[in-house]
Amino acid sequence: MATIIVVTSGKGGVGKTTTSASVSTGLAKRGFKTAVIDFDVGLRNLDLIMGCERRVVYDFVNVIQSEASLKQALIRDKHCENLYILPASQTRDKDALTKEGVGQVLDQLRQDFDYIVCDSPAGIEQGAMMALYFADEAIIVTNPEVSSVRDSDRILGILQAKSQRAVNGSGRVKEHLLITRYSPRRVEAGEMLSVKDVQDLLGVPLIGVVPESESVLQASNSGVPVIHFDKSASGQAYDDVVSRFLGEQKPMRFLEPEKKSFIQRLFGT
Amino acid sequence: MLRSDVPEVQDLFPVETKAHEPAIELKGSVFTLPVLCIRCSDLDAIDAQLAERLSKSPQFFENAPIVVDLEAVREAADPVDFGGFVHLMRARHLFPVGVQNGSPEQNEAAMAAGLAVLKGRAMKELPKAASWRKGGTAKTAKETASDSEPEDESATTTLPTPPAAIDPIRATPSNVTKVIHQPVRSGQRVIARGGDMIVLAAVNAGAEIIAEGNIHVYAPLRGRALAGVSGDTSARIFCYRMEAELLAIAGNYRVFEDNMPRDIRGKTVQVYLDGEQLIVEPLA
Numbered sequence: 369m370a371t372i373i374v375v376t377s378g379k380g381g382v383g384k385t386t387t388s389a390s391v392s393t394g395l396a397k398r399g400f401k402t403a404v405i406d407f408d409v410g411l412r413n414l415d416l417i418m419g420c421e422r423r424v425v426y427d428f429v430n431v432i433q434s435e436a437s438l439k440q441a442l443i444r445d446k447h448c449e450n451l452y453i454l455p456a457s458q459t460r461d462k463d464a465l466t467k468e469g470v471g472q473v474l475d476q477l478r479q480d481f482d483y484i485v486c487d488s489p490a491g492i493e494q495g496a497m498m499a500l501y502f503a504d505e506a507i508i509v510t511n512p513e514v515s516s517v518r519d520s521d522r523i524l525g526i527l528q529a530k531s532q533r534a535v536n537g538s539g540r541v542k543e544h545l546l547i548t549r550y551s552p553r554r555v556e557a558g559e560m561l562s563v564k565d566v567q568d569l570l571g572v573p574l575i576g577v578v579p580e581s582e583s584v585l586q587a588s589n590s591g592v593p594v595i596h597f598d599k600s601a602s603g604q605a606y607d608d609v610v611s612r613f614l615g616e617q618k619p620m621r622f623l624e625p626e627k628k629s630f631i632q633r634l635f636g637t
Numbered sequence: 638m639l640r641s642d643v644p645e646v647q648d649l650f651p652v653e654t655k656a657h658e659p660a661i662e663l664k665g666s667v668f669t670l671p672v673l674c675i676r677c678s679d680l681d682a683i684d685a686q687l688a689e690r691l692s693k694s695p696q697f698f699e700n701a702p703i704v705v706d707l708e709a710v711r712e713a714a715d716p717v718d719f720g721g722f723v724h725l726m727r728a729r730h731l732f733p734v735g736v737q738n739g740s741p742e743q744n745e746a747a748m749a750a751g752l753a754v755l756k757g758r759a760m761k762e763l764p765k766a767a768s769w770r771k772g773g774t775a776k777t778a779k780e781t782a783s784d785s786e787p788e789d790e791s792a793t794t795t796l797p798t799p800p801a802a803i804d805p806i807r808a809t810p811s812n813v814t815k816v817i818h819q820p821v822r823s824g825q826r827v828i829a830r831g832g833d834m835i836v837l838a839a840v841n842a843g844a845e846i847i848a849e850g851n852i853h854v855y856a857p858l859r860g861r862a863l864a865g866v867s868g869d870t871s872a873r874i875f876c877y878r879m880e881a882e883l884l885a886i887a888g889n890y891r892v893f894e895d896n897m898p899r900d901i902r903g904k905t906v907q908v909y910l911d912g913e914q915l916i917v918e919p920l921a
Contacts, residue, residue: 518823521841525822568857571820571839 370403370478373485374503374541376527378519380490382511383548386584387606388487389417390595391507394610396451397595400482403442405473406456407499408489409465415455418445419591429457432469438476447596452481462489465498474502492526501532505542507613508572511549512561517569520545524572544575546609551580552625563623576609578602579622669813669831670734671698674706678717684725691729693888694866697847701830702732704755705747707739717743719750814850821846821860842882851875863890864908874908875920884908884915891915 375388385408392404406414409429415421420443426436431454438454445451454473457464477484488499500506506527510520527541528534534541547566554560561569563577578584583600587593595610597603601622608618675683691698703726710717719736726733735753736744744754815829817836823843827834833850836858840846844860851873852864858876861883865872870887879901883892889910904919 518843521823521843524820525825525844528819528822529825569841569859 370481370484371504372474372478372502373483373505373507374488374500375485375507375509376488376496376500376523377490377509377516378492378496378523379511379516382509382516383578383584384490384509385413385417385487386588386594387507387509387546387548387578387609388414388485389593390603390606391610391613392451392483392485393445393448393593393595394607395483395485395613396445396448398610398614399450401450401480402483402485403452403454403477403481404485404487405454405499406487407465407495408487409456409460409462409495410458411489412456412458414487415443415453416591417588418453418593420446420453420455421591424455427455427457428473429460429464431473432464432466438473447592462493462495465495467498467501470498471502492522496523497526497530500527500541501530503527503531503541504533505544507544507546507575508570509546509548510566510570512547512551512555512563512566514561517561517566521570524570543572544613545570545572546576546578547574548578549580550577550622552623556625563620574620575612576605577620577622578605578609668702670702670704671831672704672706672737673733674709675717676709678710678713678715680718680721680725683722684729687725687729687731690868693868697828697830697849697866699730700732702734705733705736705752707736707743711738711740711743716746719747719752723750723752815848817846820856823860848872861885865910870910875906876908877905879904879906879917884917886910886915889913889915891917 373391375384375391377384385406388404392402396402404414404418405428406412407428408414412424412427415424423443426441428441430436431438431441442452442454445453474484486499486503489495500523508520508524510516524543527543531541533539545567547563550563551560555562563574567574579601581594581600581602583597584594584602587597587600587603594600594602595606598607605622608621611618677683705722707717723733733752735755736747737755739747739754748754813829813832815827815832815834817827817834818838820838821827821836821840821844823841826845826847827836829846829848829850829852831849834846834848834852836846836852836854837856839856840854840858840860840862842859845863846852846854846860847863847866849865849867849869849872852862852875854862854874854876857878857880859880859882862874862876862881863883863885864874865887866885868887872886874884874886879897880903881893883890885891886908887910901917901919906917906919908915908917910916
C-alpha cells in the first residue's frame, strides 16, 4: 500500500515542483517504486523539470476520463528506473479533476507503488484541493517571507479540516515543513525571516532547509532534478530531506553564511 | 474532542453517500443551542427587541437554531401565535427548532407550527449579576454535557439543552466552554456560542476567534479575537503572548498595526472594557 505525499504551499513560485521532482527522485534512488503526479492542469511544469516533456502523449486527465490507461500515461524517468511521471494536461480545464476520478487513479497506483508524490498547483482551488485531499503526509514548501508563511498557514488549516483523513476522522495528515530559497546572508542582514521565525509562526516539524542556489535554475532549465547535482548545496539539502522523510536523523545544514576564503577576503569580493 | 471543535472552514467537499453504504445511521449527540426566553406573547414587541438585539452582532446568530423557552408565558392568558412567531424568526434569519417549558396547550400549538417539544429542565432563574464569572465555575463542554439531564432516557429523540440562555435584552453566558487544542490558522474562524473559549495553541495572523463569553489563549495570539459578541461588556480576553491584529469586546474594537505599544507587544495581557474604552493591560 503506497503512502501518498502532497507537496503544497498555497503561494506560487516557492519551489513545489522542484521539491516534488527532487523528493520523488530521491525516494526512487533509494529503491522505492515512486510515482509523481502533476496536478497543475492547464500549466504543466513537472514534465519540463523532469526533462520528459517530449515524451508526453497521454496525461492525468486522459486517465481520469478513461481515454487512456494508466500504463499508457505513466512516463518512466530517464534517470531512475523506479520513478514514473504522470503529467498534467495543458489543454484541459482544472475542473477536469474530480474527486472520484482522482481517487480511482490513486487507488490504482496504490497497488503497485511505494510512494505517490502529488505536486500541487498554487492557490486553494480545485487542483490544489484534489492534490491534498487523499494525502497521508504533506510537505509544506515555504519561502522565508511573510506572504509565503501566511499562505502556508492557510493550507495547513485546510489540510486539517478538508482532507479525506480530516473528513473521515481517520487521523491527521502528517505535516513536514520545508523551507526553500533560504539565504543565510540575508537572514543575517535582517532582510529575511530566519528558520526559527518561520517555525515559530507555523509550528510544524522542520524536514529541511534548501538554500537559494543557482544550481536550482540550471537544473530546471536542463530538465534534471536538482537532487542529481550532488556537488550543489541544494542537491545535498534535498538528499537530506529524503533521508529525514524516511526516518534518518540528519543535522540541518546550510543555515550559516558560507565563509569567504582568504583570497576572496583579500580582494573584497 | 467534540466535532464542533473542528474549525469552521468553507465546505468545498460535501459528503456524498455511496450506493453500497447504509443510507442512514442513528447516533445520539448533545448540542448547545441558544435559548430565547420570551416574556410576552406580543409578536410586535418581540420582533422589535429581537431586531435591536441582532443589530449588535448581525452575523453571530445568522441561521442559528434556537430553542424558545416558554416558562415566563406559561401561565399567560393570551395564547402564543406560534405560526406568526416562526415566521418572524425566519424573517430575521433564525431557525426556531423547538420549545421548552410550555403548558400542554402551548406544546400542542407549537407542534402544529412545526416546532419540536423539548424536555427542558426547569430554567432556574439565573442570578442577576452572572455569578458564574465570579465563582469561576466554568466547566468544560464535556462535563456540562454529562451532568445535564442524566435522567433523560429519550435522548435520541429530544435535544438535551444545557442551560444556555439568550435573553432578548441581555445576554447571559452559560457555563459551556469550548476548548481548542489545534492551532487556529489563517482563514479559519472558530466560534464559541454561549460561553467561553480556551485556545491551547497559536491563533495565527488572519485567523479569527469569537466567543460570547471570555477568551483565553495560552499561546501567541496573532489573529483577531472577539469576546462578548452578544453584548456582554464584562467579557475579557486573556492571552499569553499579545501580537493580535484586532481585539474586540462587545463590539468595541481596537486594531493594532505596527504601532503596538511596547509595554504590551509580545506580553501576557488581559483586555477589558472600561466604559467604551478597550483597555489592554499587561498581567504582572
